[in-house]
Amino acid sequence: MIGLDTSHCTAFTELLHDENHPHHVPGATVAVAFPGGSPDIELSRTRVGGFTERLANEFGVTIVDSPARVAEEADAILIEAMDGRVHLPLFREIARYGKPVFIDKPLAVRSEDALAIRELAAAHGVPLMSGSSLRYSGAVAEALEGVGGRDRVIGADCFGPMAIEPSQPGWFWYGIHTVEMLYAAMGPGCVRVTASVSAEHDVAVGEWRDGRIGIARGNRSGNHGFGAAIHGKEGTRFADVSAYAKPFYASLVERIVDFCRTGEAAVPIDETIEIIRFMEAANESRETGKPVLL
Template sequence: MMSVIAHRLFASLIVLSLWTGLCATALAEEPMLRIGLVGLDSSHAPAFAKAINDPQTHPGLEGAKIVAAFPGGSADLPVSADRLAGFTKTLADQGIAIVGSIDELVSQVDAVIITSVDGRVHLPQATAVIAAGKKLFIDKPMTNSVAEADEIFTLAAQHKVPCFSSSSLRFAPEILQLKEKSGGVGAITGCVTYSPCATQLHHPDLFWYGIHGVETLFTLMGPGCESVACIRTEGADEVVGVWKDGRVGTFRGIRSGKSGFGAMAFGTAGIASATVKVSYEPMLVEIVKFFRTGAPPVATGETLEVLAFMEAANESHKQGGIPVFVKSAQTAAK
C-alpha cells in the first residue's frame, strides 16, 4: 500500500516539476516589452519606472521594462519646470536612456506612456507616437478638452494604433470591490465620490486633479450621464450628474480641510463605502496587458464622456450652477 502511495506521490512531483518548467520556459520565451516614457515632469514618471523595473515586480508586470525616456517639459508651468531636472536625473540614475526627441524614443521601444504633467502638450506628443505606430497610454489628464481627446482617438483609429487613458483610481481594488457583487451593494443606484481637487495654471478646473474623483464616479456608475450641475466655492466643488436612467451621481472635489480618495455606493442590496489607498500597480498591470494584447480596458466613448462631464461642470459653474447637458459639452467641442 505504501509503495502505491509513494509511486503516486513521485508521479505527481514529476508532473508538477514539468508544469513549473513549462511555465518558466513560456515566461522566458516571451519577448521583453520595451516601454518608453514621454514627459518626465510628473511624479508619475519615476513612480511608474520604479514599479515596472523592480526585479521583485508586482504580478502582471513581468517581462516589461521602461528602457528609454524623453524629458519634454513646459517652461511656462512651474510645476513642470521646477521638477523636470530632478525627475530626469532619477530615471537616468536607474539606467534608463534619456533621449532628445520623441522620434528617437519610438525607435527604441514597443509602446509608449505619456506622463507629461501638462495636458496641453498631450495632443502633439500623442500625434508623434501614433504616427510611429506605437501602442499608447496617456496619463491623466488625457487632454485639456474633449475636442483634443477626440482628435487623438480619431488619429489613433486612422492609424490603427491602440490607445487609452485613465486615472489610476479606476483600477483601485477598493473601488472595484464596490462595483462587483462581492461588495454587497447589488446593482448601483447612485453614488458619491470624492478626491482632492487642486487647480493648476492653464488647465480647466476639474481636469488637473478632480479627474481622479470623476473617473471613480464613472467606474461605479458607468457611462450615460445626461446633465451636470456644479456648485463651486473656494474650498470645494460639488458636482451632481443625472444619468439617463434617472440615477444620480455626485463628485465632491476637496480643496480645504481633510482630503483623500473614496466613494459611497448606494445599491439595490445595500450601501457601502470605501477609502482608497492610492497605488499605481493595478493600473500599470492593465497598461502592460493592453500593450501586449492591444485591447483597451476603457472604452473610447467613456473616456470622452468623463472629459465632457468635467467640461459641462465648468460651464455650469460659469452659468451660476444651472444644469448643463453633457451632450452639449461634446457638441461644443466638435
C-alpha cells in the same frame, strides 16, 4: 516614456524594474524616454530635471531628444506629461508609428482635442488607452463587488482632493481622479451636469440617461483623502482608498502592461472621452450655475 515631469514616471518605473518591490509588476521595463516639460507650470518646470536624472541614473533609462526617437525605439509608449494641453501635439508626433499608446490623465483638457486624438488613433491603427489610477483602486473594486458589480449600481458619491492649476481648467488638474472613480462605479451615459463651487470645495452632480445620479466632490480643505459611497440595489458599500494596502497606481501599471501586450484597453476610449466632456460641462456649470448638457 514621454514627459518626465510627474512622479508617475519614477513610481511606474520603480514598479516595473524593482523585482524586490512588494507590488512589482513584471512583463515590461522603461527603456527610453523624452523629458519634455511645460515651462508655465511650476511643478513641471521644477521637477522634470530631477525625474529625468533619476530615470537615467537609477534605472538605466536612455534619454533621447524627441518623442519620435522614443516611438522608434520602444515597443509601446506612455505619454506621462502632466500637462493635458500637450497630449494632442505629442500624440501627433508618434501616431504614425502605430504602436500602443497609454496617455496619462487627463487625455486632454478640451473635448475637441480628445476627439482629435481618437481620430488620429483610428487613422493610424494605434491601440489607445487613458485614465486615472484611482479608477483601479482595490477599495473601489471591492465596494463594486460588494454591491454586485457595476450593473447593480444605482448611484455613487465620490470625493477627493481638488487643487486648482490655472493652466488645466477647473476639474481637469486633480478633480479628474474623483470623476474617474465616479465613472468606474456608474459607467458611461451621463447626459447633464450641474456644478457648485466655493473657495474650498467643488461639487458636480451628474444625471445619467437612465435616471441615476452620481456626485463628484472636490475638496481644497479638510479631508484630502479619496473615497466613495457606492449605492447598489441591495445596499451601499464604502470605499476608503487611503486605507487599502496596495497602491492604486500599481493596479494601473498592471492594466498598462496588459494593454501594451494585447492592444486591448481596460477602459474604452469612448468612455474616457465622455469623462473629458463631463469635466468640461462641470467647468461651464461652475461658472454659470446652470445645468449643462453633455
